[in-house]
Amino acid sequence: MLDGRVSLAGKSIPIATAVANARYCFPSSHKHDQKSPSLRLLCAGREQCLPGYHVQRSDFRCQLVELVVEGQGTVRAGGENREVFPGIVFSYGMDSQHEIWTSPDGPMTKYFAAFEANGFMDAGELQSIRWIRDLSTMQVLFEELIREGQRDGELARQITSTYLELILLKAREALPDDRIPQHHASKGRDLFERALACIETDYCELGGLRDLSRKVGVEPNYLCRLFRRFGQETPIQCLSRYKLNFAAELLLSQTRSVAEIATIVGYSDQFYFSKVFKKRFGKSPNTFRNGHQGEE
Structure with missing residues (x-):
């Protein structure tokens, strides 16, 4: 010893x-x-x-x-x-x-x-x-x-x-x-890491679970199982978190309309975007923007 x-x-x-x-x-x-x-x-x-x-x-x-x-x-x-x-x-x-x-x-x-x-x-x-x-x-x-x-x-x-x-x-x-993933049985973990990397770099272009699954090259159900095993949220929760956080940044840093920002981060429906934004931040996009105007 x-x-x-x-x-x-x-x-x-x-x-x-x-x-x-x-x-x-x-x-x-x-x-x-x-x-x-x-x-x-x-x-x-x-x-x-x-x-x-x-x-x-x-x-x-x-x-x-x-x-x-x-x-x-x-x-x-x-x-x-x-x-x-x-x-x-x-x-x-x-x-x-x-x-x-x-x-x-x-x-x-x-x-x-x-x-x-x-x-x-x-x-x-x-x-x-x-x-x-x-x-x-x-x-x-x-x-x-x-x-x-x-x-x-x-x-x-x-x-x-x-x-x-x-x-x-x-x-x-x-x-x-x-x-905990097995160190030598790393295929599933590698796919999970690949999915996370896709979300981190391409979240604006990814419309949802099917887009992400195609990008990674696996079936949607299998991808969901990987996130349950190795992650702490579902693929959609992870993707939405990136999209909405970026949307919040754009609302505070740009004068674009809510509809334009929704399109930029990958939401085709402005009303659905406003709904999920409010669910995450507790405020509608316009209220969120107006509440931070003038703050340093």
Whole structure:
């Protein structure tokens, strides 16, 4: 087992030793303000695991969350082995017995954060494995967490607590264990990603589910199943979100009529456009526009 310990604020923090190009932050352990948030960062970092990386832990007095960004590995917890790969975020509570080892053919690079939760999450939420599609956002959050964690002062501690809360909330939002795509059985996930890419780039030209299905090259029913498995909304909900958000931008930035904007974002029926716009934003397109006129 290649593992070390650092004692911070009376807590034993596990720090792996079989790593390269590691970056860490160790926030000040000075007594913090009574008004500080319930989340308190103890340590965070980014590590490139060496081929021999293998840790086994069961006796640490903190909570941890980890995010895999490169390579592959295995996590053993609760008597089960789970393959981990980019996008997998896993967390565990105090004294939770677990093992982590990397694949020698594709060693992992991962972020981690050790923290005190003080009632922020229950024990069950601190022992989970999830998959997050928006990997780049999580990387940015971890990078900012490390950067802010290297600063001193009460304000810096509050900022790190906020970044940590965002990381945990994004992890909670990620796909749960029973919906995680298999790393090697990736055809369905690739099709789902292709559909998302089509929506992100061509949402104005896509009229609906059939157009999107033809673009991706699958049947509409199968595409809906892919979104149920890998996403958190239906294909139509995702497509409408992009269309309506862009419509809102146009209403505030241009003087075009509602009918023209509806046509631009791919709605042939102005009245249906107004109906779905109001359902999303709580206001008709004209009311939405008029309510924001004159605002900076």
